[in-house]
Each structure stands twice: as C-alpha cells, then as structure tokens.
Amino acid sequence: MATSREAGASRAHRVLACLESRKNLTGSACGLVGLALTFTGIAGAYWPIVVAGLYGAGALIAPPERPAAPAFPDPSSQLDEVRGDFITLREYLTSVELPPAASGQLTELLTRYEALLDPGWVADALATDPESVYVLARAVRQDVPEAVDAYVRTRWWTRLAPASEPPERHLVRQLGVLFDEADTLAVALRETESHRQQTHTRYLEERRGHRPGAS
Structure with a gap:
C-alpha cells in the first residue's frame, strides 16, 4: 500500500515538474499566441496545426532546465x-x-x-x-x-x-x-x-x- 502511494506521489511530482518546466511554459505562451491568431481569423481552418506548431517551437527555443548546483559548506x-x-x-x-x-x-x-x-x-x-x-x-x-x-x-x-x-x-x-x-x-x-x-x-x-x- 505504501509502495503504491509512493509511486503515485512520484508520478504526480513528475507531472507537476513537467507542467512547471521552462519548455512547457514557453510552449504554452506561444500556443496562446496561436489561439489569439485563431480568434482573429488569421489561422483559419488550420488553427490546430498553428497552435501545436507554435507550442512546439516555443518548447524548442526555451532554455534547458538547469539543475541546482550542490551547496557545499563554505x-x-x-x-x-x-x-x-x-x-x-x-x-x-x-x-x-x-x-x-x-x-x-x-x-x-x-x-x-x-x-x-x-x-x-x-x-x-x-x-x-x-x-x-x-x-x-x-x-x-x-x-x-x-x-x-x-x-x-x-x-x-x-x-x-x-x-x-x-x-x-x-x-x-x-x-x-x-x-x-x-x-x-x-x-x-x-x-x-x-x-x-x-x-x-x-x-x-x-x-x-x-x-x-x-x-
């Protein structure tokens, strides 16, 4: 029971980390631009491709995650x-x-x-x-x-x-x-x-x- 609970908590942590990652945040911001283009009629019938493409482009240009440096005693x-x-x-x-x-x-x-x-x-x-x-x-x-x-x-x-x-x-x-x-x-x-x-x-x-x- 405890093992299943720990596995579920680990999966939830990974999902949360993915949602908070720079790539997802940058991709989401670019995706919102795609939605704005859709609402203004610029994207037209291809709006899903435009939104997905902008999300992917944003995720690609986002800087990679930088792990925190270990804190050694001074x-x-x-x-x-x-x-x-x-x-x-x-x-x-x-x-x-x-x-x-x-x-x-x-x-x-x-x-x-x-x-x-x-x-x-x-x-x-x-x-x-x-x-x-x-x-x-x-x-x-x-x-x-x-x-x-x-x-x-x-x-x-x-x-x-x-x-x-x-x-x-x-x-x-x-x-x-x-x-x-x-x-x-x-x-x-x-x-x-x-x-x-x-x-x-x-x-x-x-x-x-x-x-x-x-x-």
Missing part, C-alpha cells in the same frame, strides 16, 4: 568544524607524555594554530583562502595526531629493542616542519592584508589625482 563553516576538531586534538594531547623538547615545540605549534583559528578578522581572512583552510584542517586532523601517535608506538618498541636513532628526534623534526607550514600560512595572510592596504592607498591617491612625489 570555508567559514569548515573553520568551525576545524575548531571543534582542534579542541578534540588538545584533549588527546593532554593524555600523551612527550619529551621536553617535543613538548615545548608542540606548545608553540598549538599556540600558532589557536591564533589562526581564533574567531574574528584573522579567521575571516583565513576563510578567504580555501587552500589555507585545507592545509590547517589537514594538520589538525591528520598530521599532528599521526606524528604524536607514531612517536608513542615507536617509543614502546624501542624499549624492547633499542634503536640507533631515538624516536623523539623524528617527532621534533616533524613538529618543526608543521610549525614552518603554519608560519607560512601566517606570512601569506600578512602579505594579503598588506597588499589590501597598499591597494587602498593607491585608490585614495588616484581618486584625488595625487601621485607620490608630485608637487
């Missing part, structure tokens, strides 16, 4: 999700014991991430660059957790079978790379704001017909 909403993941990451890191060198470097890295994610004009500037949002999201969700987890697992095995290179050395190197990456994001944002300021200066000077160095 960078601002993605940053909100990254902020939530960043809180989860910090909670995880509080339960991990790290060597002093790596712990200090990780603290600096998290401070940089926190500054970039802080709601306000900094985050607004970051949201204008989807690639930067992706880089930051990848670092929070993948790079930092993987670096710390790999250290924890390798350290356990090193206790059983000592290795020539201590695992904390790799962790420090990885955190250093991630800090440089975060620093690059910050520099890019600064340069963007600097360029915006310079552009506004040129605009104001050109608006007043003034050039630097002009008397």
Whole structure:
C-alpha cells in the first residue's frame, strides 16, 4: 500500500515538474499566441496545426532546465568544524607524555594554530583562502595526531629493542616542519592584508589625482 502511494506521489511530482518546466511554459505562451491568431481569423481552418506548431517551437527555443548546483559548506563553516576538531586534538594531547623538547615545540605549534583559528578578522581572512583552510584542517586532523601517535608506538618498541636513532628526534623534526607550514600560512595572510592596504592607498591617491612625489 505504501509502495503504491509512493509511486503515485512520484508520478504526480513528475507531472507537476513537467507542467512547471521552462519548455512547457514557453510552449504554452506561444500556443496562446496561436489561439489569439485563431480568434482573429488569421489561422483559419488550420488553427490546430498553428497552435501545436507554435507550442512546439516555443518548447524548442526555451532554455534547458538547469539543475541546482550542490551547496557545499563554505570555508567559514569548515573553520568551525576545524575548531571543534582542534579542541578534540588538545584533549588527546593532554593524555600523551612527550619529551621536553617535543613538548615545548608542540606548545608553540598549538599556540600558532589557536591564533589562526581564533574567531574574528584573522579567521575571516583565513576563510578567504580555501587552500589555507585545507592545509590547517589537514594538520589538525591528520598530521599532528599521526606524528604524536607514531612517536608513542615507536617509543614502546624501542624499549624492547633499542634503536640507533631515538624516536623523539623524528617527532621534533616533524613538529618543526608543521610549525614552518603554519608560519607560512601566517606570512601569506600578512602579505594579503598588506597588499589590501597598499591597494587602498593607491585608490585614495588616484581618486584625488595625487601621485607620490608630485608637487
């Protein structure tokens, strides 16, 4: 019973969509022109052919239906999700014991991430660059957790079978790379704001017909 009801609703939806389509509306408008020609006597005895022909012509010249583009989350909403993941990451890191060198470097890295994610004009500037949002999201969700987890697992095995290179050395190197990456994001944002300021200066000077160095 439910299946039959759903099938009937689907057919009704398709019929309604056809009636509301651009082709049908344009064809109907042209068909009305044909009816007007019939009432004025211009179409004569061939009025059914005239009406049908005008309807078909209108349906042919009507623009095709354009499906709505998918609505993906914008960078601002993605940053909100990254902020939530960043809180989860910090909670995880509080339960991990790290060597002093790596712990200090990780603290600096998290401070940089926190500054970039802080709601306000900094985050607004970051949201204008989807690639930067992706880089930051990848670092929070993948790079930092993987670096710390790999250290924890390798350290356990090193206790059983000592290795020539201590695992904390790799962790420090990885955190250093991630800090440089975060620093690059910050520099890019600064340069963007600097360029915006310079552009506004040129605009104001050109608006007043003034050039630097002009008397």
